Amino acid sequence: MTIDQPPTAPRPELNRRNLMKASGLAGLGLSLAACGRGFGGGGEGGDGTELNMVWWGDSKRAEKTRAALDLFEEAHSGVTIKTEYQDSGPYQDKLATRFAAGDEPDLMAMRMDSLREYADRGALLDLNEHADAVDLSGLSENARNLATVGDSVFGVPAGLNAIGFIVNRTVTDRYGIEIPDGDTWSWDDLAAFAKEVTDASGGEVYGTGFEPATLANIVVYTRQRGEDFFTEDGELGITAETVQAWFEMVEAMRQEGGFPPAGFFEQIGGGPEQSYIATGDLASQIIPTNNFLGYNQAAGGNLALLRIPGETQGVRRGQSVDCPHLWSIAAESEHKDEALQLLDFLVNDVDASKATGTTRGVPADSEVAEELKPSLEPDDQVATEYLIGLLGEDLPRSYTYPPGGSAIADALAAIAVEVEFGRQSAADGAAEFISQAEEALAQ
Template structure:
């Protein structure tokens, strides 16, 4: 599939970032004849790129005076190239950003105030506030999702094991069920380990602790160690693969996950990834609530923007940038094209208009979130500066724990010490 718009792939970010910056050199995109060129950047895989390009073409037809130049990469390259460009004063006019980086970019003066540029009357108010930093609307959520347990129903059936009652199951239930599936025979596992910070956030909240407090972490060493220990316990119970195999899986996308390859019954993923898991497996994948501590009143699951659209504070075409963001989050045609790839649309009007045509996986995500919406905690606000480094830290220390290089207690304290130096 060919496109006329420019693409910037990961290799370019590594080998050509400086020359690209020099070539663009602060051009505001205006041509002097009323026509505007906007550079737009995001991360993702091929399917997201194609959907976004399709939506952009519709926007250009509706706005003949605006031309879009697309710059995208995979996730691993994204923030490296975005940081390079913003440091050089050459940020894209519009770009995707996620909550871990939002606060830092806003506080460093890189993001435009979108109040008045993007209509927000029809957007979910609670989700919208997650795009605020110090009372200013710097970013608009692309859509809503939740961190969940996904269950491959075919693997459960083949194992002769029933699905759990996810309204009340505990971490002990999760481990026992996973071990039962693995022990049923065949080359399958009960679950796949996960060191996502959203997982630890909920685990800590069930114990009465906040993951972040002010400019630092609020979670205790005891809770982080207990969380690391659950991963060791899962391996010991044979509910998940060995440490070596688990560490290999930790670097894979959902398309290569155990549930998507029909090698595992469960795994933890964001709800907007349900379609990818379903397509990969060819089976029905069900969303389940996160298990809970027996003493907790709820799972502490929360609704979170999948990501945000933001505009550069240095760009000379912020009005046009606002138009594009408005289209992407408020236009039913964009909603129809993009679906739930960046989370379920947070505009109720758009969602109602496209709901009947949503794919089965998107409908399942919507039904799941609507079914537990009253139990969900409020969406998070912008994280402290440096929070973008936290997920890699947790993954690294988690892998060291299950490989026997550090005890859960040693890794917990080391993580907190390193995080303390990175945050603030």
């Protein structure tokens, strides 16, 4: 049996050869069109230092950030900054993978709830050891504490935010309902207001609605009751009684009709445009203040921004200043000095902040924030003033999420739904949450 022999076997002629020729040609043509992009062409930049900086967000945020980085590159010849950004979910995955492979970026955006996952394992640079390189003196204590673990500081807030209560004035005006005083209202006031809206609209509009499982929301309530959700040593501080009271409060509002029925909030995510406040089904809800602009535009531009209820009736203040986005430097960065320089620039340079605006929240440095304010859009000014107000107040310190925090958030989300649908009582749900959360922290 030799292969050389001419075939006497039947030769079914098909378009195979033409097909393959065509596809080969198409592939070749496309490769040429791509000019060898992606096939290892192009050099490794030139001389000088190349910093790698990554964050999450969309192309608009990237444009603003790039403008600030251009200013830095102009002032520091020899340093180029290679940037990359993704949507927040994929960003987390890629960051973790890069760290695992020892291919981490120099400067990166870090989420509050994953800060200690990285910091506790020695992956991030302790900024306290480089205190002379990055000037943090302009930051309020609240802001500086956000990324403090023990005696170390592992990040600087790229911007500050808080949560706030938005109320749609168009809806309240339509039904002639007065909005309570946002600085002094209590949770009972909220319940009464919500019921009034629902009743007045004949059930067309629900008075209020928010996710009881969102950690930021329950944290404020917990602090008002004199407890810390997470304590200073990374333990669970919230008690079962508080969880139960929180669930019961929401369920009571639901019973009265002020709060939407179970299942109202979709499990599939959405932004301001798809929120119920924008569609007119809801008169008020809780949002992160840095999203105020987006919600106000989506909801017709007549939103009021109130504080969270219960701030003057509780054992102590509940609200805190948070940040959606920290800047951290990798401990193994090969260009620490340049990365520190860039970090200092981003925090303290007014022009840098003017370029980025409030895309990551209000600048952490209070002076910079004041200088930035006049150049902001009116909606941004509302949120900025709200936050600057909080910054000047005496708020109890909040503590960084311990590792395992994301498992706790998942557990709360699952149990809150059980309670919402009446599959579990508030008391049982609270007890189960505490036991699951403690288990998650023990791991």
